[in-house]
Amino acid sequence: MNLLKISRKYHRWLMLFLGVQFVTWSVSGAYMVIFDIDYIHGDSLVINHQTKIDPVKVNYPLLTLIQNYPDAERVEIGMHIDQVVYRLRQDGIEYLIDADSGQLLSPLNQTAAVKAAKHYYSGMGAIADVELITENPPFELSSRALPAWRVNFDDFGSPSLYVSARSGKIVGKRHEFWRTFDTMFSLHVMDYEDEDPSNWLLFWFVLFSLLAAILGLVLTYFRVFKADSEKEDGGNEHRSPGKKQISKETSPCQ
Amino acid sequence: MPMIKTLHKWLSLLVGLQLLIWLGTGLYFNLMDHEKASGTQNRQSVESPTVDLQLLIDPKTVLQAGTNVVSLSQVILLSHPYYLLAHEKGLYRHFKSHYSLVDAVTGKPFVITKTIATAIALESYKGSAKIISTVKLTEKSDDFPKEQNSLWRVNIDDALNTSVYVDAGSGRLIGHSNDDKRFVDFIFMLHFMDYASEGSFNNVQIIVFAIFTLFFAFTGLIWTVELAYNGQYKPALLLGRTLANRKMVDIFDKHDKSLGPLAMFAHENLLDSLLNHDIALPSTCGGGGTCGRCKIVVDSSVKMTSADKSQFTAHELKSGYRLACQHNSDELEQLTLVDVTEAASQELRLISSEFISPYIKELRFKSVNDRPVKFRAGAFMRFFIPAAKGNSIPAYLPAELLHHWQDVVHMEYEHLACSRNYSLANGDGQSDELVFTVKIQTSPNERVKPGIGSSYICNLAPGSTIEAVGPFEEFYALPSSGKPMVMIGAGSGMAPLKALIEEQLIQKNSSREIYFYFGARSQLDLIYSDHFQQLSERFSNFHYLPVLSRPGQDWGGATGYVQDHLAKYLATGLQKAQDKAEFYLCGPAAMMESTIDLLKDHGIGDNAISFDKFE
Secondary structure, eight states, X not given: OOHHHHHHHHHHHHHHHHHHHHHHHHHHHHHHHHSOHHHHTTGGGBOOOOOOOOGGGOOSOHHHHHHHSTTOEEEEXXXXXXXXXXXXXXXXXXXXXXXXXXXXXXXXXXXHHHHHHHHHBOSOOEEEEEEEEOXXXXXXXXXXXXXXXXXXXXXXXXXXXXXXXXXXXXXEEEOHHHHHXXXXXXXXXXXXXXXXXXXXXXXXHHHHHHHHHHHHHHHHIIIIIIXXXXXXXXXXXXXXXXXXXXXXXXXXXX | XXXXXXXXXXXXXXXXXXXXXXXXXXXXXXXXXXXXXXXXXXXXXXXXXXXXXXXXXXXXXXXXXXXXXXXXXXXXXXXXXXXXXXXEOOSXXXXXXXXXXXETTTOOXXXXXXXXXXXXXXXXXXXXXXXXXXXXXXXXXXXXXXXXXXXXXXXXXXXXXXXXXXXXXXXXXXEEEOHHHHHHHHHXXXXXXXXXXXXXXXXXXXXXXXXXXXXXXXXXXXXXXXXXXXXXXXXXXXXXTTTOOEEEEEEEOTTOOEEEEEEEETTOBHHHHHHHXXXXXXXXXXXXXXXXXXEEEOOTTSOOOHHHHHHSOHHHHHTTEEEGGGOBGGGOSXXXXXXXXXXXXXXXXXXXXXXXXXXXXXXXXXXXXXXXXXXXXXXXEEEEEOSEEEESSOSSOOGGGHHXXXXXXXXXXXXXXXXXXXXXXXXSOSSSOEEEEEEOOOOSSTTXXXXXHHHHHHTOOTTOEEEEEEXXXXXXXXXXXSOOXXXXXXXXXXXXXXXXXXXXXXXXXXXXXXXXXXXXXXXXXXXXXXXXXXXXXXXXTEEEEEEESSOOTTXXXXXXXXXXXXXXXXXXXXXXXXXXXXXXXXXXXXXXXXXXXXXXXXXXXXXXXXXXXXX
């Protein structure tokens, strides 16, 4: 068997087993490159408010705050909707405190969470449902963000905003395009659980795919370049199915 | 289906190399060392001391002094507390933001200077380090292309060329990069086709390639499904002949003469199986089902593949025409060869080699094994020309022809092996010789080699041998009828017509009218003139009609082009017989085309025209 035949045979056989994965790679790859990654991240789902802090509203002094929270870390002053707030962490738990009165605002109740979600949400859709997640977060939310309110909007792409019950901040913004992207990525790296590209399944598939692709390029070479060179060589082969005709290198008489 | 295959072929040319890059880089990501890829081999975590918050000035004071503050965070830089004021806050830290810093103890403004940036960088560096330089980047960083804020880059003198990046506004440590990470970034750049180093895979070029690849993968999948549907995936096909069973298939030649049963490996395609028995069907695509030349006739119940459907007419399919490369012995009990009777590879010995015109030779061969090669008039043989040294001037030129060759460029050259087809010129069935008329293709200028095949075969010394396969029967007289035959030929291309004429007159003793229009330049090129004159004298039904385009002085016959004379006869003499005449054409493309057009203008149908084209 010559190189052409060997290549054809093994390209065909390898692709019998790899073909579906090639389609999977190309579909998932195309999805990931076509959709803008910022859109996938849900950046367009939220408004990045730049509300300025009014110092007049900060009347709860830091000294008082640390008397109540002696092990406070990462103290921060920022906005919670239209309220100036302290955010701090103590023993691994975040607290949200009114910077005017010192009133503890966290954990947020449903009303507060919905209010925050609406404040940040850029779309027009109504809220479909709200749910407090304290454990076993869905795959689209990190467990570090718990506890959090999941606020689902009735809008294109089924967007969900996750509002931290502790800090009142948006800790997740997801829509169907993100969810699909996530599935596409796991299909692309062939790790359907941890989405880690370092897995043996991917290794063997890529290895055989490389072989199949190289054989495919040999076929391309023969079909595209060799076919042409035969013609240019004044070759005697003539392809014209259905007609009785052959060609020979003899005389173009006269 | 043919469109799918064509698309797959051309897409492979377009995306093939990129596909290799994707797979190769993909394999790299699969195997790479993630610690190296992170660029943090020399990074250590910074242990910040606990801050006594009681020592800090009240944030309200800071807020009153500052303007437009979105958030105020207490941070620690170089073990000292500061307030980080965000005046504009990007959605992510690497998005465009605007910060200022205030010493949380003294309330004084604090700026990330070169010295501070260097110190922050060193704090995160494992062990002692020698700084090469600290520079504030004015443009996007190659190591962190997504960072939109102004950065300090601290270059460290170590084996990995580590660079540490610090946000010039907030003093935040962006990260470490080194040659290992830069290599991984390069691989990512290739995988993402991110040639502008934007740190993104949403660029135009990858989107275009992704769409082409999508079509490429789907056309391939459809093709695979089609192969599976046609039974091309059977374990024995993969495992090869060692495990394959043999099966006997009855072979018939085109005259329904049995060639006996042949053993064929189960699952092997018929093109290969026949070749194992030295029956070489024509094929230029090597079994891909795209050239449509390896025709056979089988029982019409044998299923049709899409390749069969694209190569044959509905009528042919119904008559059982199939492509040998698309079927295997499992599907049938017998098959009939179409373009070949006993086409087998054989050694031929050259008996004689004579010039019959200044550039045309008559070559006579005989089979080496003394078993005569049987063929039908009009058939051709394929000669295997070995790689050899060639000479543009024949070695043994008769003295009287020397002046015809004096203007031919003298060249010595080497050529590769190739194969060439030549028609058999004899058809009288009187001897077991194989006669060919071959014109030596001379070179028009020094840059072009002369005809490799014709020069080689015409330079063979009598007694030497050459390998050939055949006969292939693609051009032949239609099944015997009493209809007149009109033959139009030119130059050495008349070989198959000569064979047809001899077959009719001598072998079959046919009384049908035969008109032979033979075009040539001058009397010198009028090969076999005496032979045809004698035939026309011996057989009253044979009409030899030579036409010369540049006759010498002593020419009393027709002049001009054969087509023009044929046109005259079509208009007058042959008119009555037109609808029942058969036309056989053989010559250069231009002559053939204009003749076919002429015939069609006179209402002659395709099935009455047979032609054999020369190039």
